[in-house]
Amino acid sequence: MEAEFAIIGGGIVGLSLAYGLLKRGKSVCIWDEGDSAFRASRGNFGLVWVQSKGLHQPAYAQWTRASARAYRSFADEIETVSGLPLNLQQDGGYIIHMSEDSLDADRKLYEGLRNRLGGDYPFEVMGHNALKTEEPNIGPKVAGALYCREDGHVNPLRLLRGLTIAVRQLGGMVRTRHRVTDVQPQSAGFTITDQNNTTVVAEKVVLAAGLGAMTLGPQLGFTAPIRPQQGQIIITEKLPKLMNRPNVEVRQVDEGGIQIGASSAEVGLNDREDVATVAGLAVHAVDMFPKLARARMLRSWAALRIMSPDGLPIYQRSVQHPGAFFVTCHSGITLAAAHAGVLGDWLTDSAEQPDLTAFGEDRFDV
Amino acid sequence: MTRSDLIVIGAGPAGMAAATLAAQQGMSVLVLDENPAPGGQIYRNLPTSTATQRAVMGPDYAAGLPLIDGLAAAPLTVISSAVVWDVDQDCTVTYSKDGQAYRAKADQLLLCTGATERPVPLPGWTLPGVMTAGAAQILMKTSGLLCKDAVLAGSGPLLYLVAVQMVQSGTPPKALVETQTPAHYRAALRHAVGALRGWKTLAKGARMLRDLRRAAVPRYTAASDLAITGDTATSGLQFTAQGQAHHLECTTVLLHQGLVPNTQITRALRLDHRWHAGQRCFHPSVSEWGQSSHPQIYIAGDGAAIGGARAAEHAGQCAAADILRSAGRITTAQRDVLAASAKRNLARERALRPFLDALYAPPAGILQPPDEVIVCRCEDVTAGDIRAYARLGCKGPSQTKAFGRAGMGPCQGRSCGLTVTELLAQATGQNHQDTGYFRIRAPLKPVTLGEVAALHSPAPSQPEGQDP
């Protein structure tokens, strides 16, 4: 037995889970595909985002809020262990609306969720003038925004690096450029084989391999009904401060560049950016912040979200093969605190574990 | 959106020769070039150069005039000052000119974007006053500016050429500090047979060295441990040569360690690339005719492999010939006839290359710079940082970039990409091919969001170009 827990996938989800397990004194090894992987962990927007999540599933709204609340102490820990500033900012954020109609439609959805949560769901509707007071650089076409004080953002690449350092510091064994091709349940434990035919045995296995779960999931008895969903993002040159808070489509990153996103397309395993999509992002960004017309785009990219049928995470214990776990989500940054925190109780089957039945795979069985 | 049979990107010798031949054979050709006029870097500003400039630059410079004149006379369209910033898999090119973005479509593409200087990461190389040898040459060709109080440092034919041009101009370099060692000569001699085929070029090189001797330009050979000194600007160059420590005071240091193909477009297109051990860089994989791993996209000139201006011209003609064949306009037999002398000339020009590559191979000092040397100039990432990321498990440039931002600045890896690959290959024990290179994406050059946004509505027709 090489380790108690083998985690397949060394992205933000795998590393967060590893960190939580290592803190609980478990032995952990991580298998990561390496540089050429699709790596949603490198291509994401960096939001720690509460509003608009779980509008039709209050359990997800609660799960997200809990992670956001735990984020500050999670980030502090990672900063202390790694010595890297993560630049977590949780001063609130906006979803900007360009028409009264869409603003009103979303407001109704948020109110519906608030009712289902017994009134405990923080958001405010801001008209154009109110928003302009907070964000002087918004353009005249902006109708207003939905503001949530629990929204925020973080440097997602520093978080990735910080978690990598923290996991190694706590004794996690990380194998990079080891793409797992095969996972076989044994009588006790699981054998994991990679593309170089290295084989290792672990007591338990956690599948946190992003899109890799499409092929590996069934080997462990999971349906893994996930699919890639492409998003494209733009980053500009470093600029003087243009905005005070992030919004879900435009944020100023700590390094100074303005990040603009994100599109949504079902194009399979295609992570290539295209001018037409990028132009659409640019139009919208300039509508929101006209000063951006003179800002120079340095790079655009496309990354693949890992999307479940309802867009919510999947947390599933394997029924056929006890000891195997499946974890997937498209909000790996926002949920990192939960994954590094309370999810460890679920993985270790402890008494205080959260109730995750709302996120089981069986919700997709009709 | 304009439609052409062929879009040629780059109007250096390869692009000019190829476009002219393709247009003469009846293809509709659009040439997009970044500079204000055709010529590339090698023949930059040639038609408007003064007599003094041509005398200083030497006869090889003026020899480019027939190519430029040929392009001007050919039935094609040239759009200058066109900055290409996206190239799609379906051969659609997006470029900006005078603050506006345009899109152009073609059946086939020929990429002739030439070379860039190999990065030369040395202590102090980011100080104002440090430039490349090529930069000094560009200043001479374009604005007729001469660099006084300069030391030339490094290795490669361009080092000597620029030195001779500076001597010709009356402002010789203060010194030449050469990193070639006897081991380089020994390695080069293994390619002596090929070298003999290029005896004319060798003779030219010998004449250059003679000119430098006559001008009494001090030369330091087998130099190592180069470092540029200065606090907020260059004050000198220190180095060790023949067992002695030296410090030369100067206000400009001109670095050169050879040229490497500019692979920004080929990488963005995800074409196949191969590590070339002799030239110590990545080459896009091409057939003998220049066809890449994408059947409609060809590459010719220094952008495919470093071979010099004359080789580029011949390679451009070969590529055009095969583009005509692949477009169904001529047969294979006709292509072979059309390209016969170009092929012969190309083989002759290439014969000397392995000898030169070995003779002027970059020294270990710049391939594996010390920890404190800045590798990514844009984001201030050092060699030590890169090595630390390798220890953290980064096996390739993409994760390394994610961890430390090397390659994320405006130059998008042009100044650091090869160094990052070298450092990672050494640190991880992987070969260069497996280590890989940065993922390059659009825009290939920065472009304003306003220009990009304007493409969202139907794109405007092309700007005024040079039509016959």
Added chain:
Amino acid sequence: MFERMDKGQRDSLRFTFNGAEVTGQSGDTIAAALLAKGHRVFRQTPTTAAPRGPFCMMGSCFECLVVVDGETVQACQTAAQDGLTVTSPPAIKDIP
């Protein structure tokens, strides 16, 4: 540091760089005109405020960035013109 090959040619255009007057010749890029007048430092890096000037003169290194008419451009790829207002890119402040 730099002098003209052709001593006879006169400066025929005038622009400002960070408020100081700079003259140049027709055909100069902004970078060439600035170097000709002894300006070696064009900007400071946004990361460490280190002084930087032109390196490659061919649009590859992006060290020669200046601001012209509200837009950051490569000085070696931009023609010097009469009446331009050229400044160094602003220091990046307010990093949260």
